[in-house]
Amino acid sequence: MMSTLKRLFAGGISVLALAACGGSDSAGAAAGKTREVLVVSNNWDGTADFIDTRSYERLLRLDIIPDQDERMAEITRNPLRLALFLGVRQLIGEGHDQFVDDSFTSPDGRYLYVSRPSFADVVAFDLTTRQIVWRTPVEGYRSDHMAISPDGKRLAVSASTSKQVHVIDTATGTIVGSFASGDQPHENNYSKDGSRIFHASIGTVFTPTDAPVFDTTKGERVFEVVDAGTLEVTHKVDIGEKLAEAGYPDMSAAVRPMAIAPDENLFYFQLSFFHGFVEYDLAQDRILRVAQLPNAIPDVPRSQYLLDSAHHGLAMNPQGTKLCVAGTMDDYVAVVSRETFAYKIVASGSKPYWATNSGDGTRCFVSMSGDDAIAVIDYASEQKIASIPVGDHPQRSRVGRVLQSAVDAAATAP
Numbered sequence: 001m002m003s004t005l006k007r008l009f010a011g012g013i014s015v016l017a018l019a020a021c022g023g024s025d026s027a028g029a030a031a032g033k034t035r036e037v038l039v040v041s042n043n044w045d046g047t048a049d050f051i052d053t054r055s056y057e058r059l060l061r062l063d064i065i066p067d068q069d070e071r072m073a074e075i076t077r078n079p080l081r082l083a084l085f086l087g088v089r090q091l092i093g094e095g096h097d098q099f100v101d102d103s104f105t106s107p108d109g110r111y112l113y114v115s116r117p118s119f120a121d122v123v124a125f126d127l128t129t130r131q132i133v134w135r136t137p138v139e140g141y142r143s144d145h146m147a148i149s150p151d152g153k154r155l156a157v158s159a160s161t162s163k164q165v166h167v168i169d170t171a172t173g174t175i176v177g178s179f180a181s182g183d184q185p186h187e188n189n190y191s192k193d194g195s196r197i198f199h200a201s202i203g204t205v206f207t208p209t210d211a212p213v214f215d216t217t218k219g220e221r222v223f224e225v226v227d228a229g230t231l232e233v234t235h236k237v238d239i240g241e242k243l244a245e246a247g248y249p250d251m252s253a254a255v256r257p258m259a260i261a262p263d264e265n266l267f268y269f270q271l272s273f274f275h276g277f278v279e280y281d282l283a284q285d286r287i288l289r290v291a292q293l294p295n296a297i298p299d300v301p302r303s304q305y306l307l308d309s310a311h312h313g314l315a316m317n318p319q320g321t322k323l324c325v326a327g328t329m330d331d332y333v334a335v336v337s338r339e340t341f342a343y344k345i346v347a348s349g350s351k352p353y354w355a356t357n358s359g360d361g362t363r364c365f366v367s368m369s370g371d372d373a374i375a376v377i378d379y380a381s382e383q384k385i386a387s388i389p390v391g392d393h394p395q396r397s398r399v400g401r402v403l404q405s406a407v408d409a410a411a412t413a414p
Contacts, residue, residue, distance in 0.1 A: 034109035034401040035059075036359045040367070040374060041114070042391030046099030048112065049390045050402055053358050056376065056388045059402070060410035062130060064100040064114055064123075071119045084141040084161075088118050091206040092142075092307065096393065102145050105400030106170065107152040113170060115143040115157055122146070122157050124173060127406040134173030138166055145396070147188035147197065149228065156197050158185035165199060167231060179231040183219030187257055190228065191264055197226040200255035202272065202308070210273070210302040212250040215240070218308075221253040223269070225282070237285065239269060243278065246287040251278075256309060257354070259316040259323055261338075268316065268323060268338075272308035275330060277323070291341040296330035305329055306351070313355035315364050317379045324364035324377055326352035333366050333375060335382045347375045347384040359399050367394040 037059060038051040046065040049058050065071070075081045089097050098117035105112050111133070112125045121137045140162030147156045148170070155168040158181070165185050167177045182201030189198045203218035225235035240253030252272035259268040259277075266288075267280045276293040280286070293311070306312075306328060313326025316338070325334040325343075333347040333355075350370025357364055363385070364377040374394060376386035 032108065033404040035404055035407070036399065037105070037402050038356075038358075038365055038374070038397055038399055039103050039105060039112065040390045040394045040397045041100045041103050042372075042393060043098055043100055043369075043395045044093070044096040044393040045391035046097075047391045048100060048103055048114065049394075050407070051374070051388055051390070053399060056386050058388075058390075059407045061391070062112065062125065062127075064103075064116065064125075065119075066130075067132060067135075075119075081141065085118060088142055093118070094306075098142075101143065102157075102396040102398070104146065104148040104155070104398050105402060107401065109401040109403040109406070111170070113146070113148070113155055115146050117142045117144060117160075119143075120159075122155065122168060122173070124170065127402055128409060136166075136168055136173040136175060138162070139164060139178075144185065145187050147190050149190050150192065150194040154228070156188045156190070156199070158188060158199075160184050160186070163201075165197075165226075167228075177231045179224075179226050179233055181224065182222040187255065189258065189260060195228055196234075197224075197228050198258065198260065198267070199224045199226055200258065200269070202254040202256060205254070205272065205308040208303050210305070210308065215250075215252065218252075218254065218272075221255070223255050223267075223280075235282070235285075237280075239271070239278070239280065239287075242280065242285070242287045243290075246290075248278075248287070248290055252308070254308065256312050257314040257326075259314045261316065262318070262320040268314060270309075270311045270314050270325075273302050273305060273310050275310045275327070277311070277314060277325070289341065291336060291343075293325065293327065293334055293336070293343055294330065294332075294345070296327070296332065300329070312353055313366060315355040315357050317357065317364075318361035322379050322382075324355045324357075324366065324379070326355045326366050328352055333364075333377060333384070335364075335377065335379065344382050346377055346382050349373070349375060353395050354397055356397050356399060365397055365399075367397055369393045369395060 040049040103114040138159035142160045144158040144160040186202040187200045203221040209217040223237045243251045254272035256270040275295040276291045279289040312328040315324040323336045336343040349368040353369040354367040366375040374388040
């Protein structure tokens with residue numbers, strides 16, 4: 001693990017080396033040149049693919065589990081940990097280990113931060129050396145979705161079996177605080193100014209008690225607004241109750257992915273078992289509208305839904321006019337008008353599992369996890385314009401930056 005002191009020391013040595021070689025400002029700028037990439041987390045593969053967001057070329061593939069032997073030795077020495085590791089494999093991973101869930105690059109493109117569910121940790125990679133520089137285990141037995149603060153200094157990671165979210169200092173890997181969640185904490189998003197965290201829990205999604213009459217067996221499922229400075233929960237909302245108040249009883253309270261309007265007051269939530277999404281007004285604390293999208297599997301019982309998901313993947317263009325929807329169980333991608341909820345099915349494929357925007361907001365990248373590919377959707381034309389092959393079972397994908405020098409080093413690596 002690289003401590004802060006080591007980083008400072010290494011940085012000092014680099015500066016001295018540049019000075020000794022007559023290094024100039026332009027040389028330093030060249031050394032720090034970055035390019036935009038889509039980082040694709042290949043969950044079952046244990047790899048991350050770095051895709052150029054313009055050419056769709058894969059620039060490098062990073063092994064996210066170089067320490068697999070060491071981690072497995074730790075797990076097998078502890079019977080409880082081994083049982084839970086195998087439980088994650090069978091109950092959540094569809095018979096596969098979940099080696100990489102979520103990943104973010106640092107703003108300067110030097111590091112990659114990754115949650116590894118089966119190893120119940122978060123790790124940071126130096127993208128030039130491809131080595132792990134810190135590792136932080138989470139409380140409990142599984143790590144999940146993350147969010148990175150706008151300044152890149154904090155990570156919020158869901159510790160899904162301990163009902164809490166940890167906030168990690170990205171420089172050192174130190175857990176600097178936590179806040180309480182419901183059962184199975186899941187989605188995290190920072191506000192644009194970094195002052196708030198928008199969080200949701202999904203409850204127990206791997207039990208067969210999926211009929212509405214057994215809904216309470218899923219545990220506590222809440223949407224929370226958290227002060228990012230104090231980690232105080234300022235709003236805690238049962239979306240199921242809000243739906244019932246709005247005239248929609250027997251809908252799940254489990255918020256899956258969410259999209260946030262530009263004003264950060266209107267939220268769009270995907271829910272367990274629901275083919276569509278709902279619109280929630282934070283200021284008014286109520287559900288405004290419900291968007292029902294096509295159900296392509298009307299005869300499939302809820303018990304066969306993938307981890308209670310009907311749809312799992314939602315993004316909104318920067319103008320706030322269109323939403324990009326991953327119809328997980330329906331095997332389609334839809335673009336939906338935010339104003340009218342009119343929709344267009346724009347792509348089909350096996351198990352769409354996540355949606356995120358390009359850096360310029362003109363395109364939506366959708367993880368087609370069953371096809372090992374990323375579908376590229378153009379918001380303006382509402383068409384699929386490309387398909388990018390990636391590793392085994394892509395899930396979370398995030399747009400970030402990577403040092404050009406790291407890409408160059410990968411190209412020349414044996």
